Amino acid sequence: MKKLRLTFAISSLTFLVMLxxxxxxxFFREWKWYQYEYNELVSDLPQRVKPAEIGIxxxxxxxxxxxxxxxxxxxxxxxxxxxxxKQPFRTHPKIDHDYEDFGCTACHEGQGSATTYRESVxxxxxxxxxxxxxEFMEASCAKCHKEREVPHAPILTLxxxxxxxxxxxxxxxxxxxxxxxxxxxxxxxxxxxRTWLVNWLKHPKAYFGKTKMPNFLLTDEEAGIxxxxxxxxxxxxxxxxxxxxPPALASEEERAKLLELGSTRFREARCISCHPINGRGGxxxxxxxxxxxxxxxxxxxxxxxxxxxxxxxxxxxxYRFNDMELAAVxxxxxxxxxxxxxxxxxxxxxxxxxxxxxxxGQALFKKYNCSGCHELGGMKKAEEMGPELKFIGGKKLYExxxxxxxxxxxxxxxxxxxxxxPRVFSPVMKMPSYEFxxxxxxxxxxxxxxxxxxxxxxxxxxxxxxxxxYSPQGEFGTLVEDLACFGCHTMFGRGRLVATDLTLxxxxxxxxxxxxxxxxxxxxxxxxxxxxxxxxxxxxxxxVMVDYMEKVFIADSLERNIRAGRDEISKGRILYYEKHxxxxxxxxxLKGGYVGPALDNVGSRLKPGWIFHWLKNPQAFKPESIEPNxxLTDEEAxxxxxxxxxxx
Numbered sequence: 001m002k003k004l005r006l007t008f009a010i011s012s013l014t015f016l017v018m019l020x021x022x023x024x025x026x027f028f029r030e031w032k033w034y035q036y037e038y039n040e041l042v043s044d045l046p047q048r049v050k051p052a053e054i055g056i057x058x059x060x061x062x063x064x065x066x067x068x069x070x071x072x073x074x075x076x077x078x079x080x081x082x083x084x085x086k087q088p089f090r091t092h093p094k095i096d097h098d099y100e101d102f103g104c105t106a107c108h109e110g111q112g113s114a115t116t117y118r119e120s121v122x123x124x125x126x127x128x129x130x131x132x133x134x135e136f137m138e139a140s141c142a143k144c145h146k147e148r149e150v151p152h153a154p155i156l157t158l159x160x161x162x163x164x165x166x167x168x169x170x171x172x173x174x175x176x177x178x179x180x181x182x183x184x185x186x187x188x189x190x191x192x193x194r195t196w197l198v199n200w201l202k203h204p205k206a207y208f209g210k211t212k213m214p215n216f217l218l219t220d221e222e223a224g225i226x227x228x229x230x231x232x233x234x235x236x237x238x239x240x241x242x243x244x245x246p247p248a249l250a251s252e253e254e255r256a257k258l259l260e261l262g263s264t265r266f267r268e269a270r271c272i273s274c275h276p277i278n279g280r281g282g283x284x285x286x287x288x289x290x291x292x293x294x295x296x297x298x299x300x301x302x303x304x305x306x307x308x309x310x311x312x313x314x315x316x317x318x319y320r321f322n323d324m325e326l327a328a329v330x331x332x333x334x335x336x337x338x339x340x341x342x343x344x345x346x347x348x349x350x351x352x353x354x355x356x357x358x359x360x361g362q363a364l365f366k367k368y369n370c371s372g373c374h375e376l377g378g379m380k381k382a383e384e385m386g387p388e389l390k391f392i393g394g395k396k397l398y399e400x401x402x403x404x405x406x407x408x409x410x411x412x413x414x415x416x417x418x419x420x421x422p423r424v425f426s427p428v429m430k431m432p433s434y435e436f437x438x439x440x441x442x443x444x445x446x447x448x449x450x451x452x453x454x455x456x457x458x459x460x461x462x463x464x465x466x467x468x469x470y471s472p473q474g475e476f477g478t479l480v481e482d483l484a485c486f487g488c489h490t491m492f493g494r495g496r497l498v499a500t501d502l503t504l505x506x507x508x509x510x511x512x513x514x515x516x517x518x519x520x521x522x523x524x525x526x527x528x529x530x531x532x533x534x535x536x537x538x539x540x541x542x543x544v545m546v547d548y549m550e551k552v553f554i555a556d557s558l559e560r561n562i563r564a565g566r567d568e569i570s571k572g573r574i575l576y577y578e579k580h581x582x583x584x585x586x587x588x589x590l591k592g593g594y595v596g597p598a599l600d601n602v603g604s605r606l607k608p609g610w611i612f613h614w615l616k617n618p619q620a621f622k623p624e625s626i627e628p629n630x631x632l633t634d635e636e637a638x639x640x641x642x643x644x645x646x647x648x
Contacts, residue, residue, distance in 0.1 A: 031056070031115050034073040038089050047081045056115065061103040063457050068112035070104040070120065096152065107140040108132060128396050132449075135442055136412050139393065142450020146176055147464040159447030162440055165212055170372030171386035171431075174451065176464075180212075181313050185376040187236035191299040197227045205435055207294075208287040209279065214432035216368050217423070228353040229361020233376060236310050242302045248327040249297060255331040258324075262332025265325050273531040274316075274487075277337070282531075284487070284498070285316070293339035301330045308482075315487030315496075320536035368430060386431065393452040401425060415445040468493030476548035483535055491553070499532065504621070506554040508610040511546055518542045524597035560609040564642040572643025580630055588647065596627065603648040611641045 035052050042049040058069040076082035076089040077099060083091045092099060097107075105112040110131040114120040122130035132139060138156040148164075149157050160177075169177045188197070199206070201223045204213040218226065235241070248254050271288065272281035278289035291300070302309070305326055307316040321329065354360065365371070369382040392415075400414050403425035407413050417424060419441040422431035436444065470492040472480050480486065486495035491502050505514070519542065521532035537545075562568075576582045585595035592598075602611075613620070615637045618627040632640070 029115070030117065031072045034088060035075065038075045041082075041085065041089060042076075042079075045081055049079055049081055059100060059103050061101070061106070063460070064103060064106055065455075066103045066105060066112055068103040068105050069115055070108075070110070070112060072115060073117075073120075074104075105129075106143075107137070109140070130410070133412065136446050136449060139446045139449035142393075142447060143452060143454060143456050144460045145462045147462055155443050155446050156450065158440070159443035159445070162436070162444050163447055166214070166434055167212065167373050168389075170381070171369055173388040173390055175390055179373075181315075182373040183311055183314070184237055185230060185370075185374045186233055187240075187299075187310060189231040189234045190236070190242055191296060192294055193296070194227055194231055196294045197230065198223050201226055207290070208276075210276070210283055211286070214434045216432040218364075222364055225354060225357050225360045226364045227361075228357040229365065230376075232358065237312055237375070238309075240309050242298045242310075243305070245298055245301055246323060246327050248324065249301070249331060255334065258328035258331040259335055261325065262328035262330070263336075265321065265329050266332050268534045269319055269329070269536075270531060270533040273533060288333070288337050290337060290339035292334045292337045297330060297334055300333060301326065304329060315484045317483040317485075317487075317533065317535055319533075320538060320541075325536075368432070389448060389451060391451055391453040393449040394454065412445055412449060415448055416441050419444050465493075470494045472548070472552075474548075475544045479537075479541055479545060483537075488531075502549070502553055504553060504555055504558070504610075506549045506552075507558040508607065509605060510607055511550055513605045514549065515542055515546050518545065558607075558609045558613050560612050562608040562612060562638055562641050562645065564608075564645055568639050568642035569646045572639035572641070575636055575640050576643055585627070599644060599647060601648060603645040606644075608641050608645050611644055612637050615640055 032054060035054050039051040042051055052075045056069060057072045058067055059071060060067050071077065073088045074092075076085055077092040079091055082089055085091070103112065104110070108131050109129045110120055110122045111124070111127055111129075112120075114122075118124065120131075135155075138150075138153040141150050141153045141156050145151075145153070145156075148160055150160075163174070164177050164180060167180050167182065168174065169179055192200075196207075200213075201216070201218055202220075203215055204211045205215065248258060274282040274285040275288045276282060277287065279287065295303075299310070303311070304319065304321070306318055307314050308318070365376070365379070366382055369385040370376070371379045372381045372385060393411075395411055397409060397411065400411065402409060402414065405417065405424060407417050418431075419434075419436055420438070422433055423429045471477065471494075472491070480491075485491075485502075488498040489495050489500060489502050490497050493503075509517075517532075518535070518537055521534060583592040585593040587593065587598040588600055615630075615632055616634075617629055618625045619629060
């Protein structure tokens with residue numbers, strides 16, 4: 001009996017201790033102390049802020065099937081008075097979404113059901129979605145936003161741009177990207193010399209720093225074999241052949257007579273608008289600074305004469321040079337754009353290729369999937385060249401081979417390292433080096449982390465606008481293709497917005513001015529260099545383009561009759577100079593600012609209806625325009641239009 005009483009006493013005491021520990025343990029919960037601290041913080045504020053009720057708080061986001069308890073500790077998310085408070089009490093930065101509608105982990109990741117800091121950030125065993133570091137936060141935007149330019153997400157936008165420009169889909173499967181145009185390699189043996197091609201394959205960026213061509217880290221032997229293989233391809237697409245050089249280019253003496261004319265036409269054609277020359281100039285085409293040491297004179301002559309004949313799909317206009325002008329431009333390029341460093345080197349002995357070079361070169365071409373980007377002899381793209389990246393953002397840590405590297409064992413760290421140094425995890429990998437900067441590698445990683453198989457309701461997704469299928473027909477369509485207009489201009493949503501959108505050009509500019517501009521392009525802004533090339537189009541071709549624009553690139557709703565009497569012009573002058581101070585941004589007679597285009601002779605350039613509607617609401621035509629909307633009345637807009645139309 002005594003033993004039974006002792007057992008009962010010990011059991012009772014143990015039970016009492018357990019009862020005491022349970023509330024004590026609950027009292028010392030981490031989240032409770034955050035709530036106590038929050039209440040002390042808000043009690044000291046000069047503003048009246050409601051204290052938090054002690055207890056677990058959570059958000060139930062049904063549409064995303066998430067339960068987030070982050071708000072248990074992050075109590076000041078919606079409180080402006082806590083904008084400068086320490087974490088976890090600070091106000092959430094302003095975004096376009098309400099966190100109560102989307103929760104926290106949808107954007108930040110982490111373990112939403114956890115109530116301790118360590119578990120909530122997700123850096124625990126068996127949890128593969130830890131909180132995104134700040135520099136990778138925009139990856140979450142990609143779950144819903146599928147458009148190329150994502151609002152308020154510049155890093156994600158840059159990452160998608162870089163992925164597209166680098167043609168990553170040539171080797172990897174990814175949704176939402178299109179293969180970019182790259183030159184065909186057919187005819188390369190008739191285009192370049194062997195020395196240049198070997199050096200190019202060894203290190204493309206050493207020749208052109210902004211090239212998209214990656215470095216495949218070839219050995220000297222591999223570069224030589226691949227070069228010998230490529231140099232056997234002498235024929236161009238569609239059986240096109242190079243024309244022979246004209247007599248004017250047959251000798252040094254004859255070429256010298258053409259240099260002045262060639263220099264003039266080269267400048268008038270404004271080749272530097274697209275092509276950099278030794279690093280200075282445009283960025284959409286290859287560097288011309290050393291092109292004479294790269295390409296043969298026959299290829300230069302044939303390519304400038306008709307670019308699309310040798311390179312179908314290239315966005316280079318066919319200039320309307322006559323035979324003498326064409327020969328002069330080639331002579332000038334041959335004389336001016338030479339790589340003098342290599343030209344002074346002793347001539348190499350004749351190359352004796354490896355007897356098996358063709359088979360070995362073809363094997364290298366296939367090994368590195370060169371056909372993923374370049375066409376060559378109808379060769380097909382290699383299969384299964386790289387891993388599928390459609391859902392790379394959801395890759396589990398146990399699926400990643402970190403090799404012998406000592407980097408942080410996280411997916412973002414792995415991706416950044418892989419992009420910067422593709423073969424660091426294994427020397428047998430074939431991915432080339434794009435020599436991305438740290439910022440570029442981060443941006444690409446952000447874009448890739450957003451590629452997940454997470455189920456997102458369709459109503460939350462934002463897709464890019466459907467691509468325009470506009471294709472002008474007839475003589476105008478032929479000219480647009482031949483002059484590569486879509487390479488710089490947009491028309492009804494199609495094209496590249498390097499220059500003006502032409503969709504409403506005939507409603508904006510007068511017919512006579514458009515005709516004159518085609519003959520001699522010039523800059524409308526004093527501080528900007530003119531980029532529009534002189535295409536040397538014939539009068540008949542200019543008439544075709546102008547007539548088509550007058551019928552198609554126009555909106556009847558923009559027409560308006562404007563009274564331009566002396567009183568209206570006088571009132572408009574006062575509005576221009578005194579009330580609205582337009583001269584702060586625009587010049588007339590070389591007086592005024594440099595922000596907007598000069599308005600000299602604007603009455604001979606623009607149509608009154610366009611000026612009126614532009615003054616009423618500039619952003620209606622160009623959302624990114626910085627010209628202020630002055631909320632003009634119709635009477636004021638008409639008076640200003642009358643004044644501007646008087647400037648002829």
